[in-house]
Amino acid sequence: MSEPILELRGINKSFGPVHVLHDVDFAVHPGEVTALVGDNGAGKSTLVKSIAGIHPIDSGQVLFNGEEVHIHGPREAADLGIEVVYQDLALCDNLDIVQNMFLGRERGKLGLLDEADMEQAARKTLASLSVRTVKSVRTQVSSLSGGQRQTVAIAKSVLWDSKVVLLDEPTAALGVAQTRQVLDLVRRLAEQGLGVVLISHNMNDVFEVSDRIACLYLGRMAAELPTKDVTHGQVVELITAGRSGDLGIARPENATV
Amino acid sequence: MTENAADTATGEMTTGETSAAKVTESGDKSGAIADFGIDTTSQSTGEALKDYLSRVRGGELGSLPALLGLLVLLIVFSSLSDTFLTLGNISNLLAQGAGRTIIAMGLVFVLLLGEIDLSAGTASGVAASVMALHLVEGGNLLGGMGNVVFIIFCVLLAIAIALAALLRIWPGVALSGVALLICVLGVPANPWVEMLLALCVGTAIGCITGYLVAKVGIPSFVVTLALFLAWGGVILQFIGDGGTLGLNNEVLFKVANGNLSTVSSWGLFVLAAGGYAAVVLGRHFGRLRRGLVAQPTALVAIKVGAVVLFSAVATYLLTVNRSASTLVQISGVPYVVPIVLALLTAGTLVLDRTRYGRHIYAVGGNAEAARRAGINVAKIRMSVFVIASSVAALGAIVYSSKVGSVDPNAGGGNTLLFAVGAAVIGGTSLFGGKGRVSNAVIGGAVLATIENGLGLLKQPAAVVAIVTGLVLLLAATVDALSRRRAAVAKR
Numbered sequence: 011m012s013e014p015i016l017e018l019r020g021i022n023k024s025f026g027p028v029h030v031l032h033d034v035d036f037a038v039h040p041g042e043v044t045a046l047v048g049d050n051g052a053g054k055s056t057l058v059k060s061i062a063g064i065h066p067i068d069s070g071q072v073l074f075n076g077e078e079v080h081i082h083g084p085r086e087a088a089d090l091g092i093e094v095v096y097q098d099l100a101l102c103d104n105l106d107i108v109q110n111m112f113l114g115r116e117r118g119k120l121g122l123l124d125e126a127d128m129e130q131a132a133r134k135t136l137a138s139l140s141v142r143t144v145k146s147v148r149t150q151v152s153s154l155s156g157g158q159r160q161t162v163a164i165a166k167s168v169l170w171d172s173k174v175v176l177l178d179e180p181t182a183a184l185g186v187a188q189t190r191q192v193l194d195l196v197r198r199l200a201e202q203g204l205g206v207v208l209i210s211h212n213m214n215d216v217f218e219v220s221d222r223i224a225c226l227y228l229g230r231m232a233a234e235l236p237t238k239d240v241t242h243g244q245v246v247e248l249i250t251a252g253r254s255g256d257l258g259i260a261r262p263e264n265a266t267v
Numbered sequence: 268m269t270e271n272a273a274d275t276a277t278g279e280m281t282t283g284e285t286s287a288a289k290v291t292e293s294g295d296k297s298g299a300i301a302d303f304g305i306d307t308t309s310q311s312t313g314e315a316l317k318d319y320l321s322r323v324r325g326g327e328l329g330s331l332p333a334l335l336g337l338l339v340l341l342i343v344f345s346s347l348s349d350t351f352l353t354l355g356n357i358s359n360l361l362a363q364g365a366g367r368t369i370i371a372m373g374l375v376f377v378l379l380l381g382e383i384d385l386s387a388g389t390a391s392g393v394a395a396s397v398m399a400l401h402l403v404e405g406g407n408l409l410g411g412m413g414n415v416v417f418i419i420f421c422v423l424l425a426i427a428i429a430l431a432a433l434l435r436i437w438p439g440v441a442l443s444g445v446a447l448l449i450c451v452l453g454v455p456a457n458p459w460v461e462m463l464l465a466l467c468v469g470t471a472i473g474c475i476t477g478y479l480v481a482k483v484g485i486p487s488f489v490v491t492l493a494l495f496l497a498w499g500g501v502i503l504q505f506i507g508d509g510g511t512l513g514l515n516n517e518v519l520f521k522v523a524n525g526n527l528s529t530v531s532s533w534g535l536f537v538l539a540a541g542g543y544a545a546v547v548l549g550r551h552f553g554r555l556r557r558g559l560v561a562q563p564t565a566l567v568a569i570k571v572g573a574v575v576l577f578s579a580v581a582t583y584l585l586t587v588n589r590s591a592s593t594l595v596q597i598s599g600v601p602y603v604v605p606i607v608l609a610l611l612t613a614g615t616l617v618l619d620r621t622r623y624g625r626h627i628y629a630v631g632g633n634a635e636a637a638r639r640a641g642i643n644v645a646k647i648r649m650s651v652f653v654i655a656s657s658v659a660a661l662g663a664i665v666y667s668s669k670v671g672s673v674d675p676n677a678g679g680g681n682t683l684l685f686a687v688g689a690a691v692i693g694g695t696s697l698f699g700g701k702g703r704v705s706n707a708v709i710g711g712a713v714l715a716t717i718e719n720g721l722g723l724l725k726q727p728a729a730v731v732a733i734v735t736g737l738v739l740l741l742a743a744t745v746d747a748l749s750r751r752r753a754a755v756a757k758r
């Protein structure tokens with residue numbers, strides 16, 4: 011197995027008195043899709059945001075390409091090649107699709123924008139995702155449907171030459187055909203050698219595209235296993251009880267938030 | 268001026284907002300892009316117009332209500348008053364509204380973030396009074412202010428420099444530094460130095476306001492309400508109760524009261540109208556060449572033609588002698604026209620074409636999304652207050668020049684409310700994320716016209732105030748309703 015491109019060791023994160031992540035270890039391998047599963051409130055989004063530099067971590071190590079890194083903000087995560095599709099999408103309603111896709115990384119010289127260049131690049135990316143229902147790349151995001159917005163958020167993350175892509179429930183609002191597109195894209199990204207993390211509550215999708223499954227239970231990493239070694243039922247048990255047979259946390263009943 | 272500027276602005280606005288959504292006539296070659304239905308089908312001028320109408324119905328009104336309102340006002344006042352449409356009155360109207368319109372242009376940046384700067388008016392008054400004091404005292408601010416006040420003033424300037432440096436807003440550091448230097452070195456009075464000093468004092472004030480809002484995290488409403496009161500007191504301290512500082516200087520007087528020569532007026536026309544045409548047409552054909560979404564060429568040509576024609580007529584009329592007496596001749600485009608046009612161009616360029624401007628819109632639209640995109644939200648938030656106060660100081664130069672003196676009421680009263688009103692009437696949203704500098708110019712023209720027209724009709728101040736208030740209420744209603752409309756149209 012390849013060396014992980016991104017590795018977390020003993021990550022802790024609290025929001026005030028709420029201890030959300032407990033000593034979480036997590037690894038993302040290049041060329042693989044790692045599914046991150048867990049119940050509502052298990053801490054999946056918090057983990058993703060900690061990696062992305064949105065929430066500073068309280069303790070623990072982050073290794074990128076084997077070297078320890080300290081990510082202090084979204085900018086630094088992006089510079090390392092980490093892209094994130096957030097669960098709440100994080101789009102600006104008052105900007106159009108192109109403007110959103112390039113937000114914070116606009117192209118152009120001397121602070122002036124090169125709109126034409128950005129527009130062409132955005133259209134190419136969207137076309138590769140087979141976005142058929144959006145009239146124009148200059149449509150304001152406020153006038154898009156939920157699924158279209160999600161597609162824009164995903165397109166935004168694949169526009170860049172990234173090494174790790176974290177997708178937080180990217181198919182939650184998508185129709186059948188669009189979900190298919192996104193799952194194919196997830197596989198395609200992995201085949202291109204990227205490390206992909208997919209958060210999803212849909213077990214069928216998880217088993218279809220992932221190489222490994224990591225399961226969070228109340229902020230603890232219950233298990234991290236190759237997909238082919240586990241069954242549907244085991245994963246569901248890990249999610250809901252933190253333990254399944256000899257897999258999982260030793261004493262999930264002692265786990266508290 | 269204001270009308271001329273307003274028209275240029277609208278033309279520019281429509282290009283900015285709609286061109287992209289319209290469609291290329293040339294169509295596209297690349298197959299992959301065929302996925303974007305409308306991006307590639309060609310569309311006639313008629314269809315483009317229909318598209319625009321549906322956007323308007325969907326709540327994207329922009330400056331349309333204000334422009335229609337301005338038209339109605341012009342018709343009403345010119346039919347009720349014989350003097351309203353005379354050349355002398357129109358040029359007077361331009362100079363009357365210019366100062367507060369300029370303040371409004373700076374405020375647009377703050378409003379774009381959904382913030383408010385209630386202190387912009389009195390902050391501009393502080394800039395004006397420092398400027399006047401420096402001029403009257405021949406550059407000796409120490410003598411004019413007294414030791415204690417002077418030291419406090421210099422310390423505040425130094426604090427402003429430090430705060431701007433903390434967030435790495437270098438223009439803020441530089442301009443505040445210039446203000447401190449002028450004060451400490453006692454640079455002798457000179458009209459150009461005075462204007463620079465006013466600008467720099469405005470910048471320093473903005474650094475302080477911006478830091479309190481962006482870094483300390485006090486709501487802008489509270490910070491600027493407090494500073495509104497405080498700066499009012501500072502002006503009173505500088506000038507003295509019941510005092511007045513005269514601006515007895517040819518150059519300073521001419522800013523708002525002088526006119527360009529006939530030749531320069533036409534030079535301005537060539538520069539402004541030609542520049543506008545070159546930019547709009549250049550962009551249009553550039554997009555067509557690259558196979559990008561663009562408006563129909565005919566529509567663009569009509570728009571450019573209309574702007575050029577309008578500016579030509581306006582320039583011609585303003586170069587005709589408009590003096591009421593036969594003894595003196597008054598002609599030429601007032602200086603305030605190029606001043607407002609330059610600020611309008613610069614502001615529009617910054618907001619539409621630069622990374623910084625894009626980030627302002629992003630923070631105004633969704634601050635959290637902007638933060639996740641790696642934008643330094645606090646820096647953007649602080650910087651808009653620096654811009655607002657700096658531009659307000661420029662407005663102060665113009666309105667002080669108009670009356671020829673600075674008194675303790677400078678920038679007080681309804682100056683600020685006029686400025687906020689102008690921006691909102693022109694179509695800038697109080698909810699943030701939506702607005703343009705041209706909105707302030709168009710809205711400023713509406714308010715100046717109301718004031719001027721009702722004045723000519725010998726209406727008392729009470730009526731003027733009530734009508735102005737109602738117009739602002741109307742504009743805010745249009746803003747709120749169009750937001751609701753946009754929210755409904757979305758689903």
Ligand SMILES: Nc1ncnc2c1ncn2[C@@H]1O[C@H](COP(=O)(O)OP(=O)(O)OP(=O)(O)O)[C@@H](O)[C@H]1O
Pocket residue numbers: 025028030048049050051052053054055056057097
């Ligand atoms: N900014 C915050 N402040 C305080 N508590 C937070 C914050 N963000 C998340 N939490 C808490 O952290 C816990 C984990 O939340 P998180 O969003 O990571 O869950 P999740 O696994 O993504 O759930 P879901 O499947 O519902 O998206 C929750 O109990 C939540 O209340």
Ligand SMILES: [Mg+2]
Pocket residue numbers: 054055056097178
């Ligand atoms: Mg989540």
